[in-house]
Each structure stands twice: as C-alpha cells, then as structure tokens.
Amino acid sequence: MTLQYKFPEGFWWGSATSATQIEGAANEGGKGKNIWDHWYEKESNRFFENVGPESTSDFYHRYKEDVQLMKQIGHNTFRMSISWARLIPGGRGAVNQEAVTFYNNVINELLANDIEPFVNLFHFDMPLELQQEGGWESRAVVDAYAEYAKVAFGLFGDRVSKWFTFNEPIVPVEGGYLYDFHYPNIVDARRAAQVAYHTMIAHAKAVEAFRTFNIQDGKIGIILNLTPSYPRSQNPADLKASRIADLFFNRSFLDPAVLGAYPQELINILREHGQLPTTEKGDSDLLKENTADILGVNYYQPRRVKAKDHLPNPYGPFMPDWFFDNYEMPGRKMNPYRGWEIYEKGIYDIMINLKENYGNIESFISENGMGVQDEERFLEDGEIQDDYRIDFIREHLKWLHQAIEEGCNAKGYHLWTFMDNWSWMNAYKNRYGFFSVDIKTKERTPKKSAHWIKRVSEDNGF
Ligand code: BGP
Numbered sequence: 408m409t410l411q412y413k414f415p416e417g418f419w420w421g422s423a424t425s426a427t428q429i430e431g432a433a434n435e436g437g438k439g440k441n442i443w444d445h446w447y448e449k450e451s452n453r454f455f456e457n458v459g460p461e462s463t464s465d466f467y468h469r470y471k472e473d474v475q476l477m478k479q480i481g482h483n484t485f486r487m488s489i490s491w492a493r494l495i496p497g498g499r500g501a502v503n504q505e506a507v508t509f510y511n512n513v514i515n516e517l518l519a520n521d522i523e524p525f526v527n528l529f530h531f532d533m534p535l536e537l538q539q540e541g542g543w544e545s546r547a548v549v550d551a552y553a554e555y556a557k558v559a560f561g562l563f564g565d566r567v568s569k570w571f572t573f574n575e576p577i578v579p580v581e582g583g584y585l586y587d588f589h590y591p592n593i594v595d596a597r598r599a600a601q602v603a604y605h606t607m608i609a610h611a612k613a614v615e616a617f618r619t620f621n622i623q624d625g626k627i628g629i630i631l632n633l634t635p636s637y638p639r640s641q642n643p644a645d646l647k648a649s650r651i652a653d654l655f656f657n658r659s660f661l662d663p664a665v666l667g668a669y670p671q672e673l674i675n676i677l678r679e680h681g682q683l684p685t686t687e688k689g690d691s692d693l694l695k696e697n698t699a700d701i702l703g704v705n706y707y708q709p710r711r712v713k714a715k716d717h718l719p720n721p722y723g724p725f726m727p728d729w730f731f732d733n734y735e736m737p738g739r740k741m742n743p744y745r746g747w748e749i750y751e752k753g754i755y756d757i758m759i760n761l762k763e764n765y766g767n768i769e770s771f772i773s774e775n776g777m778g779v780q781d782e783e784r785f786l787e788d789g790e791i792q793d794d795y796r797i798d799f800i801r802e803h804l805k806w807l808h809q810a811i812e813e814g815c816n817a818k819g820y821h822l823w824t825f826m827d828n829w830s831w832m833n834a835y836k837n838r839y840g841f842f843s844v845d846i847k848t849k850e851r852t853p854k855k856s857a858h859w860i861k862r863v864s865e866d867n868g869f
Contacts, residue, residue: 412868414867419484420484421482421484422485422823422824422841423822424485424486427460427531431466432467433460436505436506438506439497439503445590446589447459455832471516472851473851476826476842478522480841486703487527491555495555525569525773528552528555531578531831543601543609544598546605546608550612560616560622564620568624568626576631577659580606596680607664628701628702629660631702633704634708635753636652637710639736648732650672651676655730665702667697701769704770705774706803707775745777755809759810767816770817771819776800778838793856797855800822800859807820840854
C-alpha cells in the first residue's frame with residue numbers, strides 16, 4: 408500500500424495527559440493537596456456539574472490496563488506528568504515513598520511495553536502549601552521547584568530521558584492572575600508578570616540542574632501552547648495589534664526558553680506601564696545559559712486579533728488586551744463545544760516560525776485535539792463514532808507533514824488525550840480521548856479514532 412503521507416522513521420506517535428487530570432486518588436497514597444483539591448473544596452460550583460479532581464479517570468489504580476490499551480493502539484511514546492504534591496507532599500522535604508513506587512511502576516510498565524515515557528514536572532498543579540506562601544510570586548517557591556526537579560531526575564532519570572519542566576506555563580498566569588479561571592483568582596498584571604518571570608527562572612534552574620545528572624540521551628525542554636496571532640488585515644494598526652498579542656502570549660515564554668532572552672519590545676511595554684517584575688542579579692545569565700533542548704508545541708486554535716475599537720477603560724486594571732481586540736473572522740470553522748476555532752494550517756505556520764526564527768529547535772506536537780460535549784450521541788454498537796476527531800487529526804497531520812517536507816524539525820504527534828479526562832473547570836464536559844471513560848464505572852471503551860490511529864501509527868502515515 409502506498410501512503411500519501413509518510414512520516415519520518417521513528418516518528419513519535421502517542422498522547423499526552425497530566426497527573427491531576429487522570430490519576431484520581433487525590434486523597435490516597437500519601438498525596439498532599441494541590442490548588443485544585445483546595446479550590447474544589449472551597450468553590451465546587453465553579454466546576455462543570457460540580458465534578459472535582461478526587462477520582463478523575465482512576466489511572467492511579469488502572470495504569471496497567473491503560474498501558475495495554477496504549478500499546479494496542481500503536482503508541483510508542485506517552486507524555487505524563489508527576490504530581491509534585493504526590494511526590495513531595497507540601498512541596499518541600501520528605502519524598503513520599505508510595506508515590507515513588509507508583510511512578511516507578513508506571514514508568515516500568517510503559518518501558519516494558521516499548522512506550523517511551525516523556526515526563527513533565529508541572530502541569531498547573533501547585534502544592535497548596537506553596538501557593539499559600541505566594542506560589543510563583545515567591546522566589547523561595549522557585550528554589551523549592553528546583554529541588555523537586557532534582558529529586559525527580561535522581562529517582563527516574565535512569566529510565567526516563569525526555570523531561571519537560573512545564574506544560575503551558577502561561578496558562579496559570581492567565582487563569583490565576585489575569586482572567587479568573589484558575590486559583591488563586593487574582594486580577595493583577597504586575598503580579599501576573601512576576602509569576603510568568605519566576606516560572607521561567609524555575610525552568611532555567613531545573614535545566615541547569617539537569618545538566619549535572621548525566622542522563623543517558625537526556626533531553627530537557629518545555630511545553631508551550633503556541634497560538635499564532637493572525638491580524639484581521641494588513642492594515643498597520645492590525646499588524647501592530649497582532650505583534651503585541653504575539654509578544655504577550657507566545658514570545659513571553661518562547662524567546663527566553665529557546666533564545667535565552669526576553670524580547671526587548673515586551674520589556675519596553677511592561678516598563679512603560681509600570682508592570683515589570685522584580686528580577687535578581689544573575690538571572691539573565693541563568694536564562695541565557697539554560698535554554699531548552701527540545702520544545703513541545705501544544706496547538707488547539709489560532710488567535711485572531713485586530714486594532715482596538717475603543718480606548719481601554721483608564722480605571723480598569725492593566726491588561727494585555729489594552730493593545731488589541733480579539734477578532735471573529737467571518738466564516739471561521741469552529742469547534743462549537745469548546746468554543747475554539749479550528750485552523751489546521753496553524754500547525755504549519757508555527758513550525759515554519761520555529762525553523763526560521765528559533766534555530767529549527769527539535770520539536771513535536773505535544774498536544775492537539777478536539778473536545779466534544781455529549782459524545783454518547785455518536786454511540787453505535789457500543790462505540791463512539793468520532794469521525795469529526797479523525798478528520799481533525801488527519802487535517803492537522805497533513806500540515807505537519809508539509810512542514811516536515813520543508814525541513815522543519817518536528818519529531819512526533821501526541822493527541823490530547825489518551826482517554827477522556829478531567830479538565831480544570833470544565834471537568835468532564837468536553838471529551839478528548841481515543842478511549843471514552845464512563846465516569847461512574849471508569850470503564851474504558853475505544854472510540855472509532857482509536858482504531859484509526861492504530862493503523863496510522865503502525866503504518867507511520869496514511
Ligand atoms: C491544554 C492543557 C490540558 C488540557 C487541554 C484541553 O491547555 O495542557 O491540560 O486540559 O488544554 O483543554 P480543556 O481541558 O480546557 O478543554
């Protein structure tokens with residue numbers, strides 16, 4: 408059979424997930440509390456249908472079965488995260504041996520089934536005690552994170568070679584400090600900038616520590632949600648709006664992580680508006696000397712922007728949105744459930760940008776996927792016929808393939824996600840998995856896309 412889209416030898420086929428979203432066992436195995444456990448206790452009404460993080464998809468007890476399912480659908484790689492609050496309850500000090508056993512078991516099970524684990528250290532889940540100390544606003548928390556990273560490299564680095572410091576570090580900044588969709592629900596751009604900055608310092612410290620560990624074939628990177636900012640038009644005012652949106656939402660992390668320095672224009676804007684974070688001597692060298700080896704790219708949707716229609720309210724809090732309005736392009740293709748535009752070519756544009764402006768750093772699609780509500784509508788003979796998801800993946804893969812043909816250094820594609828999981832405020836509203844999960848019985852059932860991806864992974868193309 409000749410394939411129209413053949414991927415390079417050794418291409419990484421798999422999926423991604425995070426600890427809080429699948430493990431469950433939130434109060435078992437000696438795990439400490441994180442901000443999600445706490446926020447849910449305080450305000451369960453903010454979570455879809457009041458479903459919290461306590462049991463989620465029960466990976467903690469079912470990882471063996473899940474690894475078998477991954478193998479069945481052709482995964483050769485899988486990205487997971489370690490729960491900091493599980494490994495080191497409270498965030499500092501003694502390591503929880505039950506957690507070590509659990510993560511060892513998961514890693515060993517993956518390896519025994521020829522699935523390479525990619526391990527991420529932080530996926531939105533700050534230990535509660537450290538949040539109460541100020542979270543990422545606190546430099547002491549940055550140091551605690553660096554210690555945690557060392558513990559993880561030491562415990563698992565003999566078997567795990569691909570490490571990631573953070574998943575989408577801008578999301579806790581946006582959610583927790585600008586737009587009120589994560590705990591601690593603060594609206595304050597100056598504090599947001601401090602959180603963003605300290606996250607990058609924490610990243611660089613973890614990279615610096617990683618270099619001392621001599622991990623075989625070891626690579627360390629970061630996972631960023633890159634959302635290309637497309638201007639409404641070529642009008643200079645629209646172009647400027649898109650450039651500034653790009654500075655705030657992409658380059659704020661991409662530049663320091665890959666190039667080792669912040670864009671001067673972003674610094675100028677923050678300075679002009681009195682929003683610059685506090686820095687320490689030596690920070691800029693730390694960033695410069697500890698850039699990422701590998702970049703995970705999460706891509707779901709583009710950002711479309713235009714020049715502002717109205718002046719910002721001078722009495723309102725400073726916001727990145729003082730410089731642009733979001734633009735609803737007529738005729739855009741939407742995923743109406745998640746409310747996100749679908750624009751497959753975005754994946755290509757991101758890769759070309761990495762090639763041209765970021766030294767063609769080794770990268771991969773670390774998340775891409777389509778969340779759909781009430782998927783039982785599509786049940787036939789006991790399986791969800793998710794043709795829309797197959798289309799979604801296929802069309803994105805075509806553009807990724809094109810980028811690779813043009814010399815982009817993209818090594819793999821991970822779907823968000825392996826099985827339906829718990830999502831932050833949306834809980835189980837939108838389903839993303841190759842496998843559906845019955846949230847009462849926790850039973851896993853393949854969807855049509857599971858059979859499809861099995862063939863694609865095994866053929867290394869389609
Ligand atoms: C990314 C996160 C994931 C995941 C995904 C889907 O931003 O890294 O944790 O949740 O988006 O988004 P959502 O769950 O909000 O629908």
